[in-house]
Amino acid sequence: MNRRRCAAAAITLVCGLTALTVPTTAYAAPKPPHSSDTSGSSGSNKAPSSKKSLEEVRKEIDDLYRKAGAATDAYNLAKEQSEKQSSQIVELAKSIVKGQARIDQLKTQAGAEARAQYRDAGLPPAAQLMLSGNPDNFLDGADRLRAGQQAQKNLLAEMDRTQQDLKTYTQDASDQWQKLESNRKKQAKTKKDIDQKISAAKKLESSLAKKERERLRKLEDEQQYKAQTAWLSSGILKEINNKASAQGKKAVQFATAQIGKPYKWGAVGPQSFDCSGLTSQAWAAAGHPIPRTSQEQWKQLQHVDVKDMRPGDLIIYFSDATHVGMYIGDGAMINAPRPGRDITIGGAGSMPILGVVRPDK
Missing domain, CATH: 3.90.1720.10 (endopeptidase domain like (from Nostoc punctiforme))
Structure with missing residues (x-):
């Protein structure tokens, strides 16, 4: 069951992701507009649709675009974070698949050893040596027994480490997925805010003659x-x-x-x-x-x-x-x-x- 859950988690994660020349002339300040262009006794510097002065309209538009710019920075950062999280999830999913494959390999190896013991009438290796009646065989076998016991111990230790790693990978992937979803929601909200501010600025500007x-x-x-x-x-x-x-x-x-x-x-x-x-x-x-x-x-x-x-x-x-x-x-x-x-x-x-x-x- 653990194997199925881990494999399913890996598949779900992977499927979810398919979603100077420098100018040599010194820069001069531009020639200022003629004052007659921006003021007049007839009141032509007013925006008829809003009854605000043109300077007030300019400041309002500038403020809207400034706020949209701030929101854009937040959106871009969230997007960049989401891309990193997606990459991390892909790598974690790969680690989960590799870890499960290694556990399967270790289980196969352990099973082979169990079947070998069964073929020897189920007697532990130490008992088989005691019953051999041959001192030379006993000494040689004792060395092999110690080596085999150490190998079995290493096998069990590696299996335990691999299972712990697999558990950690799965938890990390789950955490990254939650962060990714949170960032996606943040992006959607920020995008809406940006669109609203830019639309408001454009609407205000387009209302002018x-x-x-x-x-x-x-x-x-x-x-x-x-x-x-x-x-x-x-x-x-x-x-x-x-x-x-x-x-x-x-x-x-x-x-x-x-x-x-x-x-x-x-x-x-x-x-x-x-x-x-x-x-x-x-x-x-x-x-x-x-x-x-x-x-x-x-x-x-x-x-x-x-x-x-x-x-x-x-x-x-x-x-x-x-x-x-x-x-x-x-x-x-x-x-x-x-x-x-x-x-x-x-x-x-x-x-x-x-x-x-x-x-x-």
Whole structure:
């Protein structure tokens, strides 16, 4: 029965799883939009459908996408964990099958020994020696007896260890399966949350008239321009003059080749990427795999001062580490901004910088 249960568990587990060129021109802040484009005495900067100012609408949309970005990071991490758990379950299932096969082999061996004893009239080996009446045979047989007893002892010990291992493998597989199911539920919930926030942001933006949407885009550019200008005004660019490593150049080359491709949450290429999907794939292409999400990149990779960063380093944005871009030199970075936007070059200081991490030492 134990054999059937273990084999059934292994089959169930297996079946369940079938489920740099760096720009040489220094990056300048973009030309700010004309103030007349974003304000006016006629009140045209209002969104008629919501009675909010265009700046309020911009902030609301930005907040929705920021929250969607945070949820995307959680989704990507859960997905990565699920993939690892699936792999672990497969390996555990293989171990269960091997362990059961070994137990069967040991049982066969033990059975052979039992049948041999039966053929000798059921007498224990020691009794057979005593009845042989030949001293030489007795001494030779005693040596064989000791060796046989030790072999039998080893056989029973190995069978016990294998049965314990099999029990452990089965329990581990059950635990991993429960974690996998929990992560799958978490993914489904997070995906729903992401979809809702992105849909709300798109709905809010689509409620604006065409001219208002154009001004909204200019407001976004203006906000980034102000942040980048303030960052450059600090004189930080005078301190950042490190050259890219060999792997850093390869990572930058990969990232620049993706410019113009659309952002898509959860995507890792080749046709679309999210922010950390772009950076993780760029470094994988450079031969140096890194964590999948921006939060894990911030947690696990080496931190460096902003003034010490070099092309290929990753700039982590916002206090919750929910956005990442790749520094390419001259005050610029490449990033996949958000849904509805394409991979592009932007100012390294165009968003609040949490810090910089370096994938290679």
